Amino acid sequence: MKQFSSFYGMIRSIQDFSTGGNEEMTGCYKIISVINSEGTQVNFVVSPTTYFLDHVMVQIGDMVTGFYDVNAPVPFIYPPQYQAIAMAKDTPNQNVKVDFFDSQLVSRDGQLKLNISIYTPILLPNNQAFTLNPSNRNLLVVYGPSTFSIPAQTPPYKIVVMC
Known part of the structure; x- marks a missing residue:
């Protein structure tokens, strides 16, 4: 059963992410690096199935919240890298x-x-x-x-x- 957590911060970078070997999937995955106000950074792996609230396009400098499953396997690297289930761009009063x-x-x-x-x-x-x-x-x-x-x-x- 999924157990959700989130991380809120500003998008620092967006890069293509290689899934290894599958030419058809090149460019379909992204790494979105998010840094919070305390300087902690998290990398979100964004796949074609990641849900973006209101289907917005995000860019560097946007404030976002990334949601992920805390029970999903995570590589033991720094900064932590989570598979994004959903992303929400910060909107006032929401x-x-x-x-x-x-x-x-x-x-x-x-x-x-x-x-x-x-x-x-x-x-x-x-x-x-x-x-x-x-x-x-x-x-x-x-x-x-x-x-x-x-x-x-x-x-x-x-x-x-x-x-």
């Missing part, structure tokens, strides 16, 4: 969380509860409608203000079901 949400729509870490309305768009990564109940799934949630309770409660702006 928060993004990727996590497993249970039957009550509470995140696995217990920090966020979703209050979905009939107006909340629930989508697949390809921007098509998801028509089932989003509970008990890995979700990317875009939201704004939330309560100060634990868990914080929010009506999400958008939900993407990470199938």
Whole structure:
């Protein structure tokens, strides 16, 4: 089961990443180096299946959050190199969380509860409608203000079901 974590910072560089030997895949993978305000750097391997929130194109200098599976194998190198599951460009008044949400729509870490309305768009990564109940799934949630309770409660702006 996936367990998500994130890293927030500024894009320092974007480079092509060779997957080794497969000519067809040349240029399809990227390494995005992100550095936070404390000087810590993380490299994200971005594949054709990495979901970019709102399908935005990122560039050097953008503030982003990269989401990855902490249980996935990671090479023992510095800076750490994670396979990016999703990337979100920083947008004012918008928060993004990727996590497993249970039957009550509470995140696995217990920090966020979703209050979905009939107006909340629930989508697949390809921007098509998801028509089932989003509970008990890995979700990317875009939201704004939330309560100060634990868990914080929010009506999400958008939900993407990470199938």
